[in-house]
Amino acid sequence: MRWSRAMGKIEPKRTLRNVVDLDSMQTISSDQLLSLHPDDYQVIRRSATRARLDRKSRYVCGQCGYAVYAPREGRTGQPYWKHHPGAPEDCPWWTGTPLGVDEVSRRQFQGAQESPLHVAIKTVVGELLRLDIRTAPDSVVIDEYLIMKDGKRRPDVRAIYGGVPLVVEVQLAATQIPIIVQREDFYDELAYRLLWLTWNFQPPLTEGRLLSSFEDIFYSHNKNLFSMDDETVSLSRQIGEVILRVFWKGGDGWLSRLVKLSELNWLSSGRAFAVAPVPHWNEDFLVRWRAATGGHGTQWPERGVLLAELAAQLTSPDIDSRELKDTDDLINCLLSLLDGRPVGSQQKNIVELLNTFLGVEPRYRFARVVRRFAELCGRQEALSTRSVQTKLRTALAAPQDDPASLTGRIVLRLFPDIFARRAIDADNASAS
Structure with a gap:
């Protein structure tokens, strides 16, 4: 990524403009x-x-086809596409050779392994683990290797805590994500719990x-970050x-509280x-919708309450209830497609459900x-059946509801992640 100044602001000039996701063969631009x-x-x-760790490529440059990754730019924090080392320098989008993981680590501590x-x-x-009665006697080990046939790692601290193997890794410097992922995979394979811990965050x-x-x-920690400081010690x-x-x-920024190690939930x-x-x-809405939905559809009064909430989310609280007719059936149809099995229906499979849903004239507009x-x-496969x-x-x-219609707005509001793929597809089509 290169940078230029315009009207007093630093603006990105994205050198590597788009890449191809080899899993889906979709193009993902820098703007996306x-x-x-x-x-x-x-x-x-x-x-x-x-x-990269598996010696494979997932994302490749749209020009030279060489593997790329997506770091953040140091000054702005914006992600951008960058070639891995070894990319051909004659690529018109070449982004240079980054430092290797080992070189970054050496520069951090002037040659030492850690601070x-x-x-x-x-x-x-x-020390604190040894004081805790939930730690098995003599199980605390500091800075010694765990060895497997496929490799070895030296955890900062490990112990048997609450009857379960636990590793604590201290995170202070800008550890690169290959190291983080490698350690997580290694401990996963050993069935060790892993706690990343920083200091005075x-x-x-x-x-x-x-x-x-x-x-x-x-x-890694389900959007939690764990730290110690003078008070916790x-x-x-x-x-x-x-x-x-x-x-x-939280809604107003970062929140924190004290918590015991024994109180943590484990993924x-x-x-x-x-x-x-x-x-x-x-x-949250879909969780509550599912809870109100049985084999015979979504029941009143919960259905009415949820549809009113949906209308409010669309900034249209004055929507007439008649305008939401069949909306509950549409939501259940889409949930069925998402799950791969009927939701809110006694049908045996997706093909039966689609035939029933599409066989009612007022629902033609949803097709x-x-x-x-x-x-x-x-x-x-279900779509292709005769x-x-x-x-x-x-x-x-029949005339179809479009994205700007009430139906379109409802579906985009409830399933934004699914329809984000549609936006990428549209961009790809316009670029081709």
């Missing part, structure tokens, strides 16, 4: 990368890293951003139990969280959105 939600950016960041603070924190963590300002390495472990020593400070993002990945992230409105949604969910094709042809002959 910049516009991604942080959650979606993390998916790309980790997918590129994992492919003096890192060493001190490991010692304190080991100071949240960025409301509009600021985390260092990329902190952001990476923040996502003192309290841990007083009560004989490991106390941490957990940070998470199937082996990483911990203390505070579950607040789901997006649409995710185009249902077909597109099915394609995005990978339900082409009976469904017949129903689709009949329904598509």
Whole structure:
């Protein structure tokens, strides 16, 4: 990524303009990368890293076809596409050769493996674990290798805590994501729990951003970040139990509280969280919608309450209830396509459900959105059956609701992640 000054502002000139995702063969432009939600950016960041560690390519340059990844620019924090080392220098979008992981580490500590603070924190963590009655006697080990047939790692601290193997890795410097992912995969394979821990964490300002390495472990821990400081160490020593400070993002910025190690929740990945992230409105709505939905559809009065809430979210609280007729059936049809099994219906499978749904004339106007949604969910097999094709042809002959209609707005509001793929497809079509 190159930069220029215009009217007193630094503006990006994106050298590597687009890449190809080899899993989907979709093109992702620099502009699309910049516009991604942080959650979606993390998916790309980790997918590129994992492919690199497996000696494969996931994302490749749209010009030279060489593997790329998506770091953040140091001054702005904006993600951009960058070639991995070894890319052909005659590529018109060539972005230069980045430093390797080992070289970055050497420069951080003038040749040492870790900072003096890192060493001190490991010692304190080991001390506090030994004081905690949930730690198995003589199980605390500091800075010694765990060896497997496929490799070895030297955890900062490990112990048997609450009857389960636990590794604590101290995160202070800008550890690169390949190291983070490699360690997580290694401990996952050993069935060790892993706690990334930093020291005296100071949240960025409301509009600021985390260092990329902190952001990476923040996502590892279900959008929690764990830290220790003078107060947590003192309290841990007083009560004989490991106390941490957990940070998470709330509506008004960063929040924090003290939490005991014994109180943490553990994900199937082996990483911990203390505070579950607040789901997006649409995710919470669909959870409540599913809870109100049985084999015979979505029941009153819950259905009426939820549809009124949906209308309010569309900034249209004055929508007449008649305008929402069949909306509940449409939502259940889309949920069925998402799940791969009927939702709110006694039908036996998706083909039966589509035939029933598309066989009612007032629902003909939904045919185009249902077909597109099915394609995005990978339900082409159900769409291609003769009976469904017949129903689709009949329904598509009628006027269809478009994205600006009430139906379109409802579907885009409830399933933004699914229809984000539609936007990318549209961009690709216009560029081809």
